[in-house]
Amino acid sequence: MIRVTTNGTLRGYKSSLMRTSNAVNLARTKVLTQSNYTSYAEDPASATQAFKLRRSFSRTNAQLDSTKTLNSKFSAACDALKSVKSDLADGQAKISSLAGLNDANASGRQPLGEVLESSAESIVQIMNSQYGSSFIFGGKDSLDDAPFQMQTVGGKKVLTYRGVAVDDPANAAVLEAMTGETSYVDVGSGLTEVDGELISSSAFNGALSGISFIGYGVDEDGDPKNMVSIMQKLSDIFGRCDADTGAWASDQDQTDATRLTGKLTDSISEITNQWTALDGKTSYLTTSENRLTELADNLNEQILGIEQADLASAITDFSWAQYCYNAALKVGNSILSQSLIDYMN
Incomplete structure (x- = not known):
């Protein structure tokens, strides 16, 4: 026969209350950051995938910036040659x-x-x-x-x-x-x-x-x-x-x-032939710029799909966690004081 003591009940209650408090804090952080995880340890698989996507996104953005600058330069060159020609x-x-x-x-x-x-x-x-x-x-x-x-x-x-x-x-x-x-x-x-x-x-x-x-x-x-x-x-x-x-x-x-x-x-x-060839290169750069812009947008969408939390679901989870925490606090008020036997021990 197992005797349930007040001290044992209190220890169990404290442990449960701590878990409930942690759940509230995690749910609150998820709502505030709108992120599915705040550290690699929380979701290693998703974090690894997001890291690879972010690396590709950074490289694509660098390529896009270079292409935009080069495209503007070649467009200006085309205009200059057209004026000369x-x-x-x-x-x-x-x-x-x-x-x-x-x-x-x-x-x-x-x-x-x-x-x-x-x-x-x-x-x-x-x-x-x-x-x-x-x-x-x-x-x-x-x-x-x-x-x-x-x-x-x-x-x-x-x-x-x-x-x-x-x-x-x-x-x-x-x-x-x-x-x-x-x-x-x-x-x-x-x-x-x-x-x-x-x-x-x-x-x-x-x-x-x-x-x-x-x-x-x-x-x-x-x-x-x-x-x-x-x-x-x-x-x-x-x-x-x-x-x-x-x-x-x-x-x-x-x-x-x-x-x-x-x-x-x-x-x-x-110079007309040279201008035509330069115009072809400018068209190629424009096509590359459009392609890289689309690629960067797609990568960004994939990153958000992994990292960004569903705000409606996160708010619902936070509300439920807060409700459970408040309920746990009310349970604490109903726990009995120490019994006479516990006091004598």
């Missing part, structure tokens, strides 16, 4: 050079030369456009000075790119290396390295070398391939024409003007 090169420069070849416009050759020079200077300014603190067409060294500079050497204007004359054949190797510069960015294409070497197809090259778009070096005739330099040479030829009659300074000037105008048309076609 449509408004200046294919508009003012081409029209002015063709008009200058027409004898009917002979008297206006000098003003047309000024238009060509102005167009060339405007192209240089546009190609020195900035996105934030970096120069869009500065290649991988986009934080230094403006990449394109029009300098006067020996009384002639010379275009340079990052301090290197673009029309000097001796600089061909250096300029070629500049066009091949890379600045790889992870845009969520499965960045991969093999033996410490990055697989270029798994990343996106964010470097834009300006001379890749407007040309560099000279051709077999010794004429510049650079659009700006061609405009400048045409401007010089038209500037030497007679101010009143527009007569050519020499037959060679007339021949050179005809030849250079054709090459200006070719360079405009080339």
